[in-house]
Amino acid sequence: MATLEVRNISRQFAGHRAVDDVSIKVADGELLVLLGPSGCGKSTLLRMIAGLEQATDGDVLIGGKVVTGLRPKDRDVAMVFQNYALYPHLTVFENIAFPLRVKGTPDAEVRERVRWAAELVDITRLLDRKPRQTSGGERQRTALARSLVRRTAVLLLDEPLSNLDAKMRHTAREELRHFQRRVGVTAIHVTHDQTEAMGLGDRIVVMNQGRVRQIGTPEEVYRSPADTFVASFIGSPPMNLVAGTDSWLGFRPENFLPRDMLAAEADPVVLPFRVQREEYLGSERLLYGTLAGTETETKAISRISSDIAFGHLAGKVVDFAVRRRDVRRFDRRSGLATDGAAPA
DSSP: OOOEEEEEEEEEETTEEEEEEEEEEEOTTOEEEEEOSTTSSHHHHHHHHHTSSOOSEEEEEETTEEOTTSOGGGTTEEEEOTTOOOOTTSOHHHHHHHHHHHTTOOHHHHHHHHHHHHHHTTOGGGTTSOGGGSOHHHHHHHHHHHHHTTOOSEEEEESTTTTSOHHHHHHHHHHHHHHHHHHTOEEEEEESOHHHHHHHOSEEEEEETTEEEEEEOHHHHHHSOSBHHHHHHSTTTTOEEEEOSSEEEEEOGGGOEEGGGGTTOSSOEEEEEEEEEEEEOSSEEEEEEEETTSTTOOEEEEEEETTSOOGGGTTOEEEEEEOGGGOEEEETTTOBBSSSOOOO
């Protein structure tokens, strides 16, 4: 395995910078997730690492070696795409073996390495089937095995779970994380799904408009967002943002609770909350409303236990509060955090 580094890399298309001066270091064996909305530059960055796109500026280093000018096949990377790109006329075995056949690998070694990769992702029983005879999750594992069989230094994953349904995605996410830990391969995973990012990544790189907004562990980007974009993008529902005199005050919905539930807090921030509607979600309820007394009746959301019912208070103003330690502050002009969180 190997370390991976991206140094001041950019990609320009017709005057537009799809990726703008991005620098990232990935440790040996780390799983790093690139997260952001559509068009933020994350897939373009991944393709430049793979060598499928040419960088306008900057360098890519794998194992300390500059590979910027090398062709994709010479970079010691493997890539799993969103559509898996399996050959329908070949068996699962031959799909996995394909990159070895192209290199002229001896048959005995092909059989050994295909079996090794298939066992890693638990599809040995499927080796004689055609892709159409397997499920979406099994096709995803086949694509992974085909990438692994080359035993490359870096594994690049471009939204490989996006074609799966919600239940299968959850299972596949757990399997992918377990597999990556077991093999210890250095990996970069691209997704627009924050739940996927939080569940998979050792660290997350949050991107927007071609630039890195924050790099940190899932807990760091959730609890201490570097700016208002990260605060509003990470979290479902996102962080509440309230305009103060010189800053934005941010707090998570689960920290915004009825005042009487924070009796032990000496001096919480109290915000009169006009409850408008609620959503019952099994173990929890989401309360939607506005903050009474703010200039424009700022919208806010509270996440509370489903044991607490507030539907009968629709239209009424109730004192809600948030502990001061759970309030994040952001500069009104720049949007940057002013309470210790740092951007990338």
